[in-house]
Amino acid sequence: MKVLIVYYSTFGNVYHMAKLVAEGVESVAGASAAFRKVPELMPDSVIDGNEGMKKGHALQQDVPVVSDDDWRDAGAVAIGTPTRFGNMASQMKNQLDQLSGLWMQGELEDKPVGMFVSTASLHGGQETTILSSLAPLLHLGMIPVGVPYSTQELFTTQGGGSPYGPGHVAGGNNDREIDAEESAICRALGKRLANIGLKLQA
Numbered sequence: 001m002k003v004l005i006v007y008y009s010t011f012g013n014v015y016h017m018a019k020l021v022a023e024g025v026e027s028v029a030g031a032s033a034a035f036r037k038v039p040e041l042m043p044d045s046v047i048d049g050n051e052g053m054k055k056g057h058a059l060q061q062d063v064p065v066v067s068d069d070d071w072r073d074a075g076a077v078a079i080g081t082p083t084r085f086g087n088m089a090s091q092m093k094n095q096l097d098q099l100s101g102l103w104m105q106g107e108l109e110d111k112p113v114g115m116f117v118s119t120a121s122l123h124g125g126q127e128t129t130i131l132s133s134l135a136p137l138l139h140l141g142m143i144p145v146g147v148p149y150s151t152q153e154l155f156t157t158q159g160g161g162s163p164y165g166p167g168h169v170a171g172g173n174n175d176r177e178i179d180a181e182e183s184a185i186c187r188a189l190g191k192r193l194a195n196i197g198l199k200l201q202a
Contacts, residue, residue: 002033003074003075005022006037006038007080007092008080009037011174012060017118017168018078020178021033021186021187024186024187025078025193026190028191030194031075031195031198034074036070037064038095040091041094068099068102071099071102075201076113078115079115079137080116081118082119083126087128087129087132099140103140108142110141111142111197112145113137113193115130116167119168159181166188
């Protein structure tokens with residue numbers, strides 16, 4: 001069973017989180033990760049004028065752009081996005097807005113879906129971003145999946161992560177590395193999505 005890991009990352013932080021979610025998926029027998037990004041909407045002139053953005057985009061240059069077939073073929077989905085004023089980034093919302101064809105065919109119904117997010121600061125809207133993202137996912141007929149407190153790192157994280165999903169505090173310069181607790185919560189989401197997806201396909 002394929003678990004689609006689809007993300008948008010400006011500086012590379014969500015990209016690194018996506019790789020950790022993929023590790024969790026790959027730890028489950030019978031599950032594999034399909035690693036995809038969404039198209040960029042920012043002008044090249046903006047990206048080229050920011051060294052952090054240029055570095056982040058260079059990291060992802062070989063990652064394929066998600067297709068309708070990726071969504072259709074997935075048994076479960078993990079969606080990653082930086083926060084934008086308490087919401088998902090416009091690049092990710094633009095991708096969801098293009099799924100109406102699959103929505104009308106019921107292609108996304110009953111697929112488990114989880115969210116992971118990154119913010120610059122501790123109170124930058126991680127939980128709000130995930131909660132506000134539930135509306136379009138429920139419209140698509142998907143089944144939201146979080147991270148339960150059996151994941152012990154939820155009790156000890158000093159960065160990101162909550163029962164709603166993994167989170168990362170990237171810092172004001174967007175260069176804080178993902179710490180051990182944040183990493184474990186990312187892996188836990190991938191593993192849980194894979195296990196639930198397999199159970200629903202049984």
